[in-house]
Amino acid sequence: MAEPKKKSMLISHGIAAQNRKARFNYTILSTLEAGIVLRGAEVKSLRMGRATLTEAFAGERDGEMFLFNMYIPEYQGGVLSRFDTKGPRKLLLKRKEINTLIGAVARAGSTVVPLDVHFNPRGVAKVTLGIAEGRKQHDKRAAVAKRDWDRDKARLLRNR
Template sequence: MSKQNQGTKIVCENRKARHDYFIHDTFEAGLVLQGTEVKSLREGKANLKDSYAEIKNGEIFIVNMHISPYDHGNIFNHDERRPRKLLMHKQEIIKLFSKTREKGFTIVPLKIYFVKGRAKIEIALASGKHNYDKRQDLKDKAVKRDIERDLRGR
């Protein structure tokens, strides 16, 4: 087991993001969570579909990320889709803010995982793909799969 993967548990991934966007740069950020949200994440009950990050007043928030309520919680359960603050260095936030001011760039979450007991989220600076880009990616993937199948058969 490599040092990088030691103590890492992936909770959920946004596979569709790599299909819908060109990923230019990735960043790791901490998540500010309430008590029952952590327990739901440990059970793997999170969804990154249709979520994105936005910067307000020098702080970065993840919007529209769904974390299901904890089954054994009580009346103090959390709101499922509340905006959650991300913990990043100021210079990284400034870099992201300046890039997102440019046309076509957005911040999308790629995956949520635990590192040494702490919830982290991997976010990416991305630009949208057109339909013809997506079709080209699918063709390239199919060609690569066919080549590998032929090489295995020899």
């Protein structure tokens, strides 16, 4: 009797990697969705959900936007193609969107931070970019206090 097939741990659509610290360390002013250029083995590894965005950032090189420092581990499924796990990956944006991002970075204190990498319903990898300003330490404490109060308030209203 044949063994039943194991359910694949691949992500066909939904969030593959998320930068949760970005919303804590930065104030997100606006968001933008961009395509990302990946090779076959990178896509397979990303579908396994092991990528990290904690140190990643987006920047301009030769008039195009790239995602730097995003870690995608090598795929262990017997594929021979190797890739740079933290190499720059080109972002697919329209010229107007690129100019908007470059203009935002030119302002003092603004940066472009990847918030998450996800697969849309068609199965295409997309990255959500946020134009952000860094938070000071007292702003971070205020954000923690507000989050705690909102949680307590919801708990009180629920138990009412």
